Amino acid sequence: MAVNRPSLRLSLWSALAYLFLYAPIAVVVIYSFNAARFGAAWNGFTTHWYAAIWDNPQALSAARNTLLLAGCSTLISTLLGTALAYGWTRFHFPGRRWISGLLHIPIFIPDIVLAVALLLLYSLVSPWLRFFELGLPTMVLAHVTFQIPFVAIVVRARLAGLDPALEEAARDLGASGRQKFRHVTLPLMMPGILAAAMLAFTLSLDDFVVSFFTSGPGSTTLPILIYSSVKRGITPDINALSTLIILASILGTVSVMLLQRKNR
């Protein structure tokens, strides 16, 4: 294939598009190093606001909640989503195509609708089941709800790309159903499962809408904390916190990409 260099005009447009995408993020990152307490004036470079986060018990507890929420929900959704993907690709049953369609719908439902629906459901059930009183457990449940479709779709793509002869070869070589799954199918699915888990983790990490609706007292996460702080005016420590979240998201995304490149 011939290597085509883009024209100058196309390059300029592309540069503009990227500027549009990244300028807001750049502003946040830059202002997290601004020494000025208030306002947009540049008052000199400082890392003081990053250090200040460590002295802020609210920020620390929010960070702990965020990680706990992301970790638990990712674990549960990865297990469930993987089982769903495996069942869907390996077994034939009535309504198989419907299930595939139903899997995609939660992805397109607006977050706010899902959040309201979950809130409604939890408040209906909580008088009978104390577990559903708003707090970290309900948030984990809510996050699992929106993570499962993403996990299932990523793992299913991996499974669909596997040569069926590999599992036949395992059987042919004397592997029982269980041995086949443990020694062939699962290792081959693993890159897909890890990529799905990374994706789920990132989704949970920066979710605000669903968390906000399903949180209870003491279960404030970083996005919620930032939202409530902003109401009192944007301060540089929020910029620093935001920068850290951006960093975590980038790390998550890059590792998903690396994992997917590794398994071609």
Add this chain to the structure above:
Amino acid sequence: MTAPTPTLEKYVAPPLSGGFSIEADQLTRRFGEVTALDRVSVRIHEGEFFSLLGPSGCGKTTLLRMIGGLEMPDSGRLILLGRDAADWPAHQRPVNTVFQSYALFPHLNVVDNVAFGLRMKRLPESEIHRRVQGVMEMTRIRELERRFPAELSGGQKQRVALARAVVNEPKVLLLDEPLGALDLKLRKQLQIELHQLQRRLGITFIYVTHDQDEALVMSDRIAVMNEGRIVQLDTPAQLYERPRTRFVAEFLGACNLIEGEIVEAASGQIKVRSAAGMFMVAMGSIAPDIRSKVTLVIRPERIVLSALTQSGQPNRVSAEINDVIYSGAETRYSLCGGAVPFHCCLINSSAVRDGFAVGESVSAYFPPESLILLND
């Protein structure tokens, strides 16, 4: 079935003693509208190199997968090593397969791929090591030990797939077009290696291929399949020399087909009239009904060309050479005699080219013993 003609006997493999590895009885398998296997019955001897030969979609792979337990028949019975295979799961059968795509486990290196079957059987690691090393020695892949399948060439993958199957010491080895993806030269080399390996191991090989040369080179017996059925089952020599249908004649090697009509049948000879002239043929397997339409088959290398002398005799056709193709070991001629086109091929047994030129008139002799009479 007719008795083999005496000239063929020296090519026929010695009769195989012992029992049967496979006894298939009326095996049928349908996929939706398509009948992949249509009441196939076949018995395969222990220690035999048996080939299933046919065009794609003829059912050969389905039959192979049934023997391996990866496919179940809709009806019919399969006896594997004297035992009914209906309730014998694939992973417990003493049968291993070399897959067409090799199906090497991409997450395991060569040693772990080869050791896979033995590990599943939970043999002691010391024995696994000994057997894996032995087989890797035999298939000459020892230096590839630590490599992963993605780092191997086609020929190397083929050897690893073979080692991975053979290390389990199966009673029957199934090979599904294992050389299909390799280039011609490597294929020729591996054909000989596979043949020698089978002799050395003494186990039953069932080999699926659509390549007639491959089947002829390696097999003790070949089942030619078409549209889900076995159309002829014979030794390679019998199949080549005495095909029983037009399909078999055309599928195995090049051949000339001459349409004709029986005009006389007496004293072990049949006289056939065709547009190319009269032919005398030895009385064969088909009923010599006068006036019935028949097809004469002759292999291109059996036609004898000579300078034009006399004509009008049976089995001798005056023909004109339309094309000459020199291909090293042999020279191929396209001819036309009595409006019937045919091909002929002469071995270039000396460096002096004493063949014929385009446009030359020659006399083509069709020896009666080389003519095959078919009634389809």
